[in-house]
Amino acid sequence: xxxxxxxxxxxxxxxxxxxxxxxxxxxxxxxxxxxxxxxxxxxxxxxxxxxxxxxxxxxxxxxxxxxxxxxxxxxxxxxxxxxxxxxxxxxxxxxxxxxxxxxxxxxxxxxxxxxxxxxxxxx
Numbered sequence: 001x002x003x004x005x006x007x008x009x010x011x012x013x014x015x016x017x018x019x020x021x022x023x024x025x026x027x028x029x030x031x032x033x034x035x036x037x038x039x040x041x042x043x044x045x046x047x048x049x050x051x052x053x054x055x056x057x058x059x060x061x062x063x064x065x066x067x068x069x070x071x072x073x074x075x076x077x078x079x080x081x082x083x084x085x086x087x088x089x090x091x092x093x094x095x096x097x098x099x100x101x102x103x104x105x106x107x108x109x110x111x112x113x114x115x116x117x118x119x120x121x122x123x
Contacts (some may be wrong), residue, residue, distance in 0.1 A: 001028055001109045005035070007118040019109055025062040028109065032060040032067075039119045044069055046112025060109065067114070071103040081105040 005013040015031065018024040035042050042057040044067055055069035069081070082105055 001114060003028075003031060003114045003116060005040075005116045005118070019065050025065060029060050029062040032057070032114075035116045041117045041119075043115045043117070044107070044112050045115055055107075057114065058104065061106070064106075065109050066106040067109050067111075069105050069107060071105050081107045 001017050001019045003015045003017065005015065017028045017031070019028050032042060036058070044055045044057050046053055046055075055071070057067050057069055059068040060066075061068070066082075071081070
């Protein structure tokens with residue numbers, strides 16, 4: 001799995017982790033978890049039929065080597081994405097607004113390029 005870390009304190013950085021073994025998957029899980037917890041936006045960019053699609057990454061499962069991604073209504077799932085529709089309800093059972101989504105999916109971590117963008121520092 002290649003992870004491009006943009007706008008970090010040390011400048012742009014690229015990590016190439018071998019996720020075929022347990023040690024590489026553990027490193028990937030730690031890195032993706034730290035990026036998400038620190039407030040960085042983590043995306044999966046992949047090219048399908050000449051078009052580039054971008055998905056927001058919400059988690060990484062090291063046992064299955066899959067990324068959990070958020071799907072919008074405009075991003076219809078394809079064959080490689082395991083679609084998991086959720087109940088359209090917010091907290092306390094209230095319906096969500098028309099532009100909010102609760103659809104997620106999982107996809108192989110090697111399906112595309114993972115890009116992390118650090119939050120902008122106030123300066």
